[in-house]
Amino acid sequence: MVNETKYINCRITPPEIEVARPDGGFDVEITALCDLFLDGTTPDMGYDYCLSVIVPYGEKAEDLTVYDKDIQLTAPATWSIDKPHFEDNRICWHVSNGGKLAKGETLTLNIRQIVCNEMPGDVTVMVSCFALVRTGNEAVCIQDVCSLSLCKTFRPLIIDFSARCVDGNVTDMDTEGFTSPEQLRALCTSAVIIRPYGVDPPSPPTPVKMKDVMVSWQTCHAAVLELSHGGTLSGDKGMQKITVPENVSDIELTAYSPQKTFSDKRKASI
Numbered sequence: 001m002v003n004e005t006k007y008i009n010c011r012i013t014p015p016e017i018e019v020a021r022p023d024g025g026f027d028v029e030i031t032a033l034c035d036l037f038l039d040g041t042t043p044d045m046g047y048d049y050c051l052s053v054i055v056p057y058g059e060k061a062e063d064l065t066v067y068d069k070d071i072q073l074t075a076p077a078t079w080s081i082d083k084p085h086f087e088d089n090r091i092c093w094h095v096s097n098g099g100k101l102a103k104g105e106t107l108t109l110n111i112r113q114i115v116c117n118e119m120p121g122d123v124t125v126m127v128s129c130f131a132l133v134r135t136g137n138e139a140v141c142i143q144d145v146c147s148l149s150l151c152k153t154f155r156p157l158i159i160d161f162s163a164r165c166v167d168g169n170v171t172d173m174d175t176e177g178f179t180s181p182e183q184l185r186a187l188c189t190s191a192v193i194i195r196p197y198g199v200d201p202p203s204p205p206t207p208v209k210m211k212d213v214m215v216s217w218q219t220c221h222a223a224v225l226e227l228s229h230g231g232t233l234s235g236d237k238g239m240q241k242i243t244v245p246e247n248v249s250d251i252e253l254t255a256y257s258p259q260k261t262f263s264d265k266r267k268a269s270i
Contacts, residue, residue, distance in 0.1 A: 007036060007129055007142055008030055008031065008032060009030075009033060010028060010031070011029045011031075012027070012029075012150055013026065014259075015261060016151045016153050016258070017064075018116065018153065018262065019116055021116055023112075023114075025110065025111055025112040026150060028109045028111065028127060029106050030108075030146075031106045031107075032101040032103055032104065035100055035103050035133070036131040037132040038097060038101065039099055048130075050131075052094050052095070053092070053095070053127055054125070054128070055091050056091075057086075057089055058089045059118075060119060060121075061119040063119070063123065070113050070115055071112075073093045078097050079107070081094070095107075095109065116152055120152050120153050121152055126145060126148075128146075129143065129144040129145075151257075153257045154221035154257075155257065156219060156222035156256060158217070158219050158253060158264045159219060159220060160218040161217045162268050163270050165211055166212040211246050212241055212243055214239060214240070215227070215253075215268070217233060217238060217253060218237045219264075223256060225253060226254045229242070230242030230243065248270065251267070252267040253267075
């Protein structure tokens with residue numbers, strides 16, 4: 001067995017699956033880094049050359065599904081899938097096309113009808129390759145394994161979001177002249193720009209009028225909270241003052257899952 005280099009690259013999409021839903025799913029993409037021949041069996045051990053996908057099942061945080069017999073794996077029409085094996089709280093599928101997966105070619109396997117258990121956490125999905133690789137006039141048996149992480153998470157929910165303007169707070173962000181001793185001291189270290197004679201200096205930027213807005217929110221299962229204006233928020237519940245341009249009349253809050261696969265949005269008028 002030779003395993004000195006990587007023979008496959010793998011990816012899971014999306015990287016998150018929703019907890020406690022009966023119809024979850026994800027795709028596993030397998031890309032060959034060289035020609036992988038899957039035709040035949042090993043002469044010494046009698047194993048079929050194939051690609052395998054393994055997922056854990058049970059009720060723990062590191063397990064994917066409880067009702068293991070409902071889960072389904074599908075492949076393109078030219079590929080065959082063996083009946084899944086259930087062993088040691090793991091489900092294993094063997095996939096082959098009786099030919100080869102050419103260098104640079106990507107095989108996409110669809111895993112559907114997942115009854116995800118109720119424990120959020122990270123699940124390890126294993127993809128293994130057991131194939132022949134041509135090296136000159138010889139065929140070498142290789143095995144390669146990829147470990148993929150799938151995050152089980154709850155869908156974020158915005159329970160409440162509101163915004164109101166703080167009265168009497170519209171200000172100009174830019175001022176002319178020096179208004180404090182600190183600004184005067186800074187003058188000593190400021191660079192002096194010398195312009196050619198007769199060149200008019202650039203017009204000063206038009207001050208942007210800003211206003212203070214108080215936002216309040218309550219969310220559930222949100223890992224990231226982003227505002228359309230005023231930055232980000234933190235915590236499941238709170239109140240915070242933000243500064244936005246005077247012409248902004250509403251603000252939208254977006255709540256994301258950890259890897260931003262799932263989201264919830266709500267808009268509030270100021």
